[in-house]
Amino acid sequence: GDSVTQMQGQVTLSEDDFLFINCTYSTTWYPTLFWYVQYPGEGPQLLLKVTTANNKGISRGFEATYDKRTTSFHLQKASVQESDSAVYYCVLGEASSGSWQLIFGSGTQLTVMP
Amino acid sequence: GPKVLQIPSHQIIDMGQMVTLNCDPVSNHLYFYWYKQILGQQMEFLVNFYNGKVMEKSKLFKDQFSVERPDGSYFTLKIQPTALEDSAVYFCASSPDRGEKEVFFGKGTRLTVV
Numbered sequence: 001g002d003s004v005t006q007m008q009g010q011v012t013l014s015e016d017d018f019l020f021i022n023c024t025y026s027t028t029w030y031p032t033l034f035w036y037v038q039y040p041g042e043g044p045q046l047l048l049k050v051t052t053a054n055n056k057g058i059s060r061g062f063e064a065t066y067d068k069r070t071t072s073f074h075l076q077k078a079s080v081q082e083s084d085s086a087v088y089y090c091v092l093g094e095a096s097s098g099s100w101q102l103i104f105g106s107g108t109q110l111t112v113m114p
Numbered sequence: 115g116p117k118v119l120q121i122p123s124h125q126i127i128d129m130g131q132m133v134t135l136n137c138d139p140v141s142n143h144l145y146f147y148w149y150k151q152i153l154g155q156q157m158e159f160l161v162n163f164y165n166g167k168v169m170e171k172s173k174l175f176k177d178q179f180s181v182e183r184p185d186g187s188y189f190t191l192k193i194q195p196t197a198l199e200d201s202a203v204y205f206c207a208s209s210p211d212r213g214e215k216e217v218f219f220g221k222g223t224r225l226t227v228v
Contacts, residue, residue: 043118043205043219044157089157099170100145100212104157 002027002094006105014113019077021108023064023090026071032093033066033073034102039086044104047075047088082112116140118220120206121188126226132194135223137206139189146189147207147217148181150174157205163189164212196227 003026013019025031030052036044048057048064050073055066062077073090090105119138127133139146148160161171163181178197183189189208193200203222209215 041221043207043221045219046216049216095213096170098212099162100209101147101159101162101170102217103159106156
């Protein structure tokens with residue numbers, strides 16, 4: 001079945017550092033890919049979305065590009081801030097037989113030190 | 115922005131008892147979901163619900179689980195009877211429809227079975 005892999009469980013950076021979080025996916029369909037962010041005590045919220053129609057998503061300084069050849073959807077940000085500390089989930093949208101669900105990766109805890 | 119409300123935020127219950135988790139989805143949304151997150155672990159899909167019916171459920175959605183949304187009121191997840199392994203945070207979510215739409219999550223209900 002469809003799946004999402006995030007190998008980095010934790011990332012610790014200093015303010016203004018460059019952020020790169022790996023994500024690879026597996027699906028037999030044309031993917032719809034998302035990055036969701038979860039702050040403490042909150043539910044996940046959409047950060048950005050990419051479909052096969054537009055292979056790059058940009059939001060709040062974060063960007064992710066969908067690469068069909070490598071089946072990757074890495075998240076990047078040029079300069080992180082302390083307020084970016086949160087858990088980041090790479091998410092694959094799966095449609096089958098009239099159903100729709102989100103498949104979450106295992107998440108990457110980002111900690112940004114002041 | 116749109117809000118999904120979950121009631122209660124915390125629930126402690128004796129093993130074997132019944133519990134109902136309540137969710138007030140975003141107004142006019144048609145597609146509803148429950149996800150389970152054990153502390154520090156992955157967000158895992160339980161079930162989705164559309165037009166009064168379960169569309170898809172995962173292996174985690176045991177026979178003791180049920181969902182309903184009677185007459186447009188709360189979307190509920192009922193567990194009867196509860197087991198120790200049901201302790202987790204349960205997130206309700208909703209989307210305007212199925213497909214490549216943003217899914218909005220609530221803050222979760224932390225269920226502790228003792």
